[in-house]
Amino acid sequence: MFIEVVDAFRCTRPHELTWLVAQADRLEDRDIITGALGCPICGARYPIAAGVADFRAAAAAAAAARRSPPSPAPPAPDLAERALRVAALLGLTESGGLVVLAGAWADAAHEVAALVDGIHVLAIDPASHVSSGFGVSVARADDTLPLRPDAVRGVALDAAHATAPFVETSVAALRPTGRLLAPAAAPVPPGIVERARDASDWLGEKHELTTLARAAHPSG
Ligand SMILES: [Zn+2]
Structure with missing residues (x-):
């Protein structure tokens, strides 16, 4: 977990928005290898082990019970193709900023980080070959993305x-x-304008608030 990404996270529990406080027991370069993220409001604690932050509610119990079994890495050409596709669709041409890749997309996190200068990739639930570092942070999540607005x-x-x-x-x-970017079978949610679609996925863009305000008040 890259230390500069810590500010992007929020507590997964339903209460007012707050930053999480990082505790680093072991730091390599600027990656937290062992430690935790803590919530100053409700006291929730999200452990970081082997560079991976765990936001799952049952994280502590699950970690104590067993380590997750290793999952095989997809072949390198598949990952390269996946990285090119997601970088093109998400428009990752300018450097800077944070990008989230979840599940199968996250398997190509390092390929995406290598394609675009200066971006940071947050890989959610990738296969076990994806490790933290070199522009990639790794997290495990339950049913929500534990990130702050914007x-x-x-x-x-x-x-x-x-x-x-x-x-x-x-x-x-x-x-x-x-x-x-989401699977074609998933409905396009409120707040998102669909821009493109093929057999496997659709691509949408978040409304620009100023555009909406202008549309709602055409005379002003
Ligand atoms: Zn909390």
């Missing part, structure tokens, strides 16, 4: 992460005109 420029969701709560929290985390 924190990210683009989000790509696979089928497992295209649930209504995950989509809703993704829209909230996008900055205006930020892009959302």
